Amino acid sequence: MAITRAGRICSFCGTPGGPGTDLPLIGGLGAQVCGVCIDDFHATIHDEEALAAARGSFPWDTMTDAEVLATLPQILASAEQNVGFAQEWVDLLRERNVSWAEIGRTLGVSRQAVWERFARKSGDKGASA
Numbered sequence: 421m422a423i424t425r426a427g428r429i430c431s432f433c434g435t436p437g438g439p440g441t442d443l444p445l446i447g448g449l450g451a452q453v454c455g456v457c458i459d460d461f462h463a464t465i466h467d468e469e470a471l472a473a474a475r476g477s478f479p480w481d482t483m484t485d486a487e488v489l490a491t492l493p494q495i496l497a498s499a500e501q502n503v504g505f506a507q508e509w510v511d512l513l514r515e516r517n518v519s520w521a522e523i524g525r526t527l528g529v530s531r532q533a534v535w536e537r538f539a540r541k542s543g544d545k546g547a548s549a
């Protein structure tokens with residue numbers, strides 16, 4: 421199965437984007453960023469006053485409790501997206517016939533541990549190789 425950006429969200433604002441939407445996403449290693457966030461970050465980086473303000477505080481410092489609460493599901497959705505990407509990455513490795521032992525070694529865990537974590541979800545029940 422090919423890894424795509426379909427059905428993904430921006431890891432910074434939580435907005436769904438990618439193919440089939442008006443919101444392009446780019447990124448890697450699971451994290452995605454939308455064009456709106458890139459424009460916002462670009463504007464901040466090139467505005468000394470905005471950059472100084474951004475360096476001096478965190479966004480949550482000025483958020484209400486309701487805003488912090490509303491952000492929690494977005495944080496979890498982004499985390500789940502990254503975990504899903506790790507699964508797709510392991511599936512890709514398995515399609516390339518990389519062994520469970522090699523994947524486990526890379527993650528610093530046993531072949532059995534990595535198999536239990538990833539094989540059940542991918543349906544790759546085979547080969548302990």
Ligand SMILES: [Zn+2]
Nearest residue numbers: 430433454457
């Ligand atoms: Zn965004």
